[in-house]
Amino acid sequence: EIAPRGPFATGLYSPAFDIYSESRLTLMSDLREALQNNQTELYYQPKVCLNSGEIVGLEALLRWHHPERGWVCPSDFVPLAEETGVIRQLTHWAIGEGIRDLAGLLREHPSLTLSINISTRDLASRELGERLSSVLAQHTVDAERLTLELTETAAMEDPEKGLRALKALADTGLRVSIDDFGSGYSSLSYLKRLPASEIKLDRSLITDICASESSRVIVETAINMVHGLGYRVIAEGVENEETAHLLREMGCDKLQGFWLCHPLPVKELKNWLAEHNEAPVRTRAYSRILT
Numbered sequence: 001e002i003a004p005r006g007p008f009a010t011g012l013y014s015p016a017f018d019i020y021s022e023s024r025l026t027l028m029s030d031l032r033e034a035l036q037n038n039q040t041e042l043y044y045q046p047k048v049c050l051n052s053g054e055i056v057g058l059e060a061l062l063r064w065h066h067p068e069r070g071w072v073c074p075s076d077f078v079p080l081a082e083e084t085g086v087i088r089q090l091t092h093w094a095i096g097e098g099i100r101d102l103a104g105l106l107r108e109h110p111s112l113t114l115s116i117n118i119s120t121r122d123l124a125s126r127e128l129g130e131r132l133s134s135v136l137a138q139h140t141v142d143a144e145r146l147t148l149e150l151t152e153t154a155a156m157e158d159p160e161k162g163l164r165a166l167k168a169l170a171d172t173g174l175r176v177s178i179d180d181f182g183s184g185y186s187s188l189s190y191l192k193r194l195p196a197s198e199i200k201l202d203r204s205l206i207t208d209i210c211a212s213e214s215s216r217v218i219v220e221t222a223i224n225m226v227h228g229l230g231y232r233v234i235a236e237g238v239e240n241e242e243t244a245h246l247l248r249e250m251g252c253d254k255l256q257g258f259w260l261c262h263p264l265p266v267k268e269l270k271n272w273l274a275e276h277n278e279a280p281v282r283t284r285a286y287s288r289i290l291t
């Protein structure tokens, strides 16, 4: 995580946080190259509906194989890509790759939807909407099949403009999901104005609901509030059966997490989906919490 915004944010110059330091600039030029040279790949993590047990969606998660550094985690470069503007190239690439894979998966699994992570930064330009509509058209995929997961990593510079941009995207049929809700900058007053259809509860809220009564109260209240506002709710970072069970009892609509499945490359994901090959797709793990 990048704490201070820019080198002078704390009043003290700190090379470790200097976004213009040489190693960070090198990382960003490496990322630009990687996006062009097939060193990046999208992995997909399934989401299960807690009512039906169906696999209803996938989230695309970026993986970068750096020739010298090995695997680099998104949390190590996405914030930097946002700071430097390289995020636009990243998002452009992810949209092309993700929708192409989705088009292929829809032939076997026509009810799937795909979520792509976007940054509030992407909302500042017209590029996003244009790119989405052209790639969807190219692969003849309906806009309803695609969800944009928006994280508030930074307070929006111009929230009104951001909201208008989101509204315009939602008007084209795309779904909007608010990612990592309950962490960072997401505020309640802003929540009621969002053209979203889904709110995703942050992993930090979910992790200890089995152990902590107060976490349970927060999550249950959040689920009720989100439902009251007319949105669907999904929990991320579900790592065990007990947590899945509890979320189902609390009325959570969907979940994803290592308990259900780790993020997988598209080939492995196809096998995983085929293994759960009833129509509708049901997961064995899920059937254990049905009762």
Ligand code: C2E
Binding pocket: 045, 060, 061, 062, 073, 074, 075, 078, 090, 091, 094, 117, 118, 119, 149, 151, 179, 180, 203, 236, 237, 238, 239, 256, 257, 258, 259, 263
């Ligand atoms: P996120 O969108 O909140 O994604 C969820 C993260 O949690 C992913 O980490 C995923 O691998 C991880 N995860 C899933 N299930 C579990 C679980 O049960 N336990 C734990 N401990 N972790 C779990 P990942 O792939 O490292 O991505 C980190 C963040 O980087 C994402 O958070 C997202 O904000 C960002 N990111 C990833 N790919 C993209 C992308 O293509 N574009 C943009 N703009 N951001 C991306």
Ligand code: MG
Binding pocket: 059, 117, 149, 179
């Ligand atoms: Mg996400």
Ligand code: MG
Binding pocket: 179, 180, 200, 202, 236
């Ligand atoms: Mg998330």
Ligand code: MG
Binding pocket: 180, 202, 203, 236
């Ligand atoms: Mg998260």
